[in-house]
Amino acid sequence: MFEDSPMATFGLIDYDQASPEVREIYDDIMRTRQVDRVNNFWKAMAHDPALLRRTWEQVKQVMAPGALDAVTKEMIYVAVSATSQCGYCIASHTAAARKAGMTQAMFAELLAVTALANATNRLASGYQVEIDPAFRTS
Amino acid sequence: MFEDSPMATFGLIDYDQASPEVREIYDDIMRTRQVDRVNNFWKAMAHDPALLRRTWEQVKQVMAPGALDAVTKEMIYVAVSATSQCGYCIASHTAAARKAGMTQAMFAELLAVTALANATNRLASGYQVEIDPAFRTS
Amino acid sequence: MFEDSPMATFGLIDYDQASPEVREIYDDIMRTRQVDRVNNFWKAMAHDPALLRRTWEQVKQVMAPGALDAVTKEMIYVAVSATSQCGYCIASHTAAARKAGMTQAMFAELLAVTALANATNRLASGYQVEIDPAFRTS
Amino acid sequence: MFEDSPMATFGLIDYDQASPEVREIYDDIMRTRQVDRVNNFWKAMAHDPALLRRTWEQVKQVMAPGALDAVTKEMIYVAVSATSQCGYCIASHTAAARKAGMTQAMFAELLAVTALANATNRLASGYQVEIDPAFRTS
């Protein structure tokens, strides 16, 4: 019935099937994000509890507001994911960015910058442009 | 003498050598950015005045503050350029972002998000995670 | 019902729902390409009329026959899109290239070159090959 | 003295140092291309004669004129290499394309298409555009 859609390599581990260690991480994800379910991403990682924990700890630490606010961080995530062509990540972080306050106008500008950067990245490499000495000063 | 460094494919066109059409664009770049020189990128594009004009018009339009401010746009540019591995673009847009107000702390968080997104982009694809139906609602 | 297929982030804007500004661009796309519908790509961009116009003007200008003919340009588009892994772009520009005259034999050679270039791109970087001085002369 | 420039991982094998098996391939490269030296790429591969032979046979077969002519093939190579950000490959295949007849105007259009395709590759993925049913028909 799902032959058209990809399926996570070892399947998804739902809360009910999860070990206590995995449940504890799921609980922390839901508590931190104030949601009542965890995304498929975490359910697919849960086969490797060490990876699940390490990835979640990192996401929690890196994506928390700091010198940059949450919506800016989510938008950077979308820009990278669109550049890398990761369909799952584009879908999930576009949703996260909108939840964090990204308007349609902000999304449009985000993608316009992403597209422009990808274009000029290839003009600069294609024309073999030398780095200006002025950019070197640290 | 420069055999170790790349050289722009058809060389760089300095202001003095430039045609009136190219000079006019150089003047607009310097005026808009309030600087007294144009970067090598533009000098390498100047062999194709139509490309130079089109690219500059696009940069001017897309990078102007709008729903997103200038420093956020420059940071997205850096995130994309680091993902694409474009050395020239990383150097030039890091300089531009700093000029637009990016602090060292902001830069550190920007790169931390960029690195994390590149990592999870491959976890999501590698584990073949299905997109959650919840992300589908437009 | 469509949970297996991606859906454009803010949905697609059909001709009937479109603003006069968007319709004008749709009309120009259909007139220029001599077709009676616009692709989903344009319908997804239409939420940002400035992006829609800028992207279309650029496509119209860049893809028009010049020093390179239309089919060569479409084939270069396919080579880039296959390298970037953009499913939508591979599908749409393969269709466009075939319409512009690309035969099955031309497609096969196009992809063979694309595959070979992607392979040697990694051999050259992986072996850390120094650029030959002979390639430096501009 | 060369600490700024990358050096091929196991060094370069010059003709004089090469084994008879490697020399035979070098000879075939020089004969086929009607040149009197082989590029660093081949000298770096020569540590693995089986790879050297396999890669050269493939290049000779794939890059020979067929349904596409030599200059079109070299231009596709440049488009892929600029997209992948392979500095060596951009330098070497730009040189090869020019030798095969690529003019400055053709190069400019080639890079304009490459940049545009890289941009729209990210607009299509970023907006999560669904593939038009019309593109599906094989």
Next chain:
Amino acid sequence: MFEDSPMATFGLIDYDQASPEVREIYDDIMRTRQVDRVNNFWKAMAHDPALLRRTWEQVKQVMAPGALDAVTKEMIYVAVSATSQCGYCIASHTAAARKAGMTQAMFAELLAVTALANATNRLASGYQVEIDPAFRTS
């Protein structure tokens, strides 16, 4: 009925429809791999028998156990495919790696390394880190 799923550009060539030349390659694939069907990948390449033969000969030669064993080679294939975001290749080579003996624990570590490398690839480029002279000695 399959409008949601991509379809190979020129369709798939099944054994029954295949020319004698293609059948011979299919037979060699099935014999070498000790399976009774060929994957869609080969059926899609079969429109270009020269490409089919060249690609298969290369796969057979490169993927055979040598200095590296089969499962290590298949895991490297998965790491590259996840980095490139090639859905088909991730699916097919994860299956091949498991058949060659990759356990779930090995897969988890493989993806953890792949994710980490993709992250640090962008930290190194983003921070514009100079190559240590100590890495230069060939």
Next chain:
Amino acid sequence: MFEDSPMATFGLIDYDQASPEVREIYDDIMRTRQVDRVNNFWKAMAHDPALLRRTWEQVKQVMAPGALDAVTKEMIYVAVSATSQCGYCIASHTAAARKAGMTQAMFAELLAVTALANATNRLASGYQVEIDPAFRTS
């Protein structure tokens, strides 16, 4: 004097200039790896001690021998870095892999697989090959 070579964005922090927190991490890196210096990569990250610590902890955890041995992990790192075109990472992890026991023959096969995978990644996407149902079973 170094205008041809990239310089780390905020410079490198040597042991003598480092804060006690950074020195402690440098000490752990040198102790764990049994070396008497830390690479430029760590010296460039040291401007952000939290990133330095998090990245090092992750590298230490992920790269330690487990279901995969150290040399296999370093080779996967090289395969990813060559695919991403990260010059620094190719140089540093090729050195690390050799130190962990990678022979020249293993390196040659590693790169041959990396090149082949990058090629077939684009054949599979370019031909729009559908995933075989047989790969779906988790």
